[in-house]
Amino acid sequence: DDFFTAQRDNALTYDDVSLATNYTDILPRNASLATSLSDRLMLNLPILSSDMDTVTEYQMAIHMALCGGMGIIHYNMPYREQVSQVTRVKYHINGLLPNPITIPIHLKIGDVLKLIAEKSYKFRTFPVVDENGRLAGLLSSRVVKERYSALEVKDAMEPLDHVHAMNEKDVLHDPIRVADKFFSENIGINKLLVVNSDGFLKGIVSLSDIERINAESQSVLKPARDSNFRLVVGAAISAIRKPDGSLDHDAIAEHVGNLVAEKVDAVAVSTAHGHSAGVGETVKFVREQFPDLTIIAGNVTSASGVEYLADCGANAIKIGQGPGSICTTRIVAGVGVPQLTALYVAAQGAKKKGVKIIADGGITKSGDMVKALTLSDAVILGGMLAGCREAPGELIEINGKLYKQYRGMGSISAMEKGSASRYGQDKKDTTRKLTAEGIEGMKEVQGTVSETLAPLAGGIQSGMGYLGAATLPELKSKARYVRISSAGMKESAPHDVIEISKRG
């Protein structure tokens, strides 16, 4: 507090400070990166991927959660598409997959093939159910082929007495271990069906999922899962308005209701100015309708902004106006607060209200994350993830190098696609042209999400080791800052050497 009070006329950002060390008995590898965004939403890595249309769709969200963090799926798409992307994350590597997709027994193989094409299913083995919904057999990928189109499912499937099924009573207490044992004992079988005592299908376990889960448990980064062992995922929503400018409560309730039905772990009311009537009203309404849902809202850069959104019912508040690598808000509107000072003032409001804050934008290295996490509960990355294989968007080749598009949600092209309201604008407004607050750019392709996140997680743990912090809350209480001059800044980065390897 003294440090920031002394700096009160000087708004600071990450590169303006460094952290002082403390006595430690913490080895970096033992520092815990666990965090929570509400009393229901726990993560194993304090990193979220940004709800931008060049950063987070379902592939990014799956890999963020597999690494312990969470992706927030953007809203520049029809809302039903966004809901189905949430479903895809929730259905990924489930251990026990509840409500698996089944095939009614009266179909032909040709109908099944049509269904696969229509719904873009990535798998070809299906449980078959009779007219009453009871399990009748298993349709294997071996017969789901064009050549057998005319065949009836009931003749092509393996009938019930050949299928391996277990009663849920024997599975549900520990699905992964039970299935692991089952697959070891039943050589060559790769699906375990779970039924209740009346013969209704309650779930399915795949050998490949169990193997992937076993492999994951060896890895440094532990997946973030909900209480039903599904990966966690968030989705962005906007303050939807009617043509007369008032909030469209029905549309918001329908959008969020559909996300909640698919078990979304958090919704994020994402706007450029969260300390505003429309955002507050939206958060309040969603809180009333969905009392148990984790709500993220933003963005703000003041204590009063945090307190306002907390009072409206938000659990976690995004902090950042202008620091984003593609953001021009400070240039265009002359508005925003350098990010470290913004986090400091926001943290004051958060402490008062008992809510979480998330540092959003401007992070370019793991050291920035350590500094951010001395004041916040998690960070959001856009630019650092936009070049990953799992980010949406086409590859662009220039002079033999591969790039991916990365654009601000306030760039003209993104606003035309749908995000104009995030910046308080309307693309149909004839009285004012869309005013960009972001640019369109590109990032060099950089490998996978887990290759990107592993060294960042390691960097955060190193910082925690230097400060003697075993947990992220301890990192907050132990942080002491020193001001860096421009000479200090030069000293901080590699200097006076020709760099030949940038590994790590």
Ligand code: RVP
């Ligand atoms: P960065 O990680 O520095 O690339 O910043 C990403 C953040 O920038 C986003 O999470 C969002 O808060 C902000 N953003 C997104 N679009 C724009 C814009 O067009 N101004 N800003």
